[in-house]
Amino acid sequence: MEKKIFSDIEYNKYLNKKKLMGSKCKKCGSLFTPPRPICIDCYGTDMEWVEMKGTGKLAAFTCISIGPPFMIEEGFDRKHPYCVGVVELDEGTKVDARIEGIDPARPETIKVGMPLAVKYLHRKKKGEKLTYLAFEPV
Numbered sequence: 001m002e003k004k005i006f007s008d009i010e011y012n013k014y015l016n017k018k019k020l021m022g023s024k025c026k027k028c029g030s031l032f033t034p035p036r037p038i039c040i041d042c043y044g045t046d047m048e049w050v051e052m053k054g055t056g057k058l059a060a061f062t063c064i065s066i067g068p069p070f071m072i073e074e075g076f077d078r079k080h081p082y083c084v085g086v087v088e089l090d091e092g093t094k095v096d097a098r099i100e101g102i103d104p105a106r107p108e109t110i111k112v113g114m115p116l117a118v119k120y121l122h123r124k125k126k127g128e129k130l131t132y133l134a135f136e137p138v
């Protein structure tokens with residue numbers, strides 16, 4: 001696959017293209033999402049980009065009523081909370097993501113273990129195209 005450095009910038013460029021990428025250690029096969037330049041299992045640095053299927057299950061979540069300024073700008077507040085979670089991908093790695101398609105005002109309806117699929121949230125900030133990783137129930 002392409003020889004691109006394993007950075008957040010490259011990872012975000014892939015997200016812009018609707019690709020959820022991880023890095024795989026060529027030595028021991030360990031997978032990382034978001035991608036890491038160095039394998040934490042064998043300290044190998046021979047990594048390759050791999051595309052993840054984008055499906056998994058909810059491992060943990062929290063609903064946030066008082067978010068950081070960029071979330072408040074998107075219209076989230078005490079009356080309109082949002083949900084973030086940790087998603088365990090089918091490949092076995094975990095990613096942090098926004099959880100959409102659920103009711104953050106009723107966290108009791110959100111279940112750990114529920115199957116999720118990736119969704120890309122495109123935003124424009126100061127003319128720059130940004131893509132946030134999100135998941136929604138399947």
Ligand SMILES: [Zn+2]
Pocket residue numbers: 025026027028029030039040041042043044
């Ligand atoms: Zn390794």
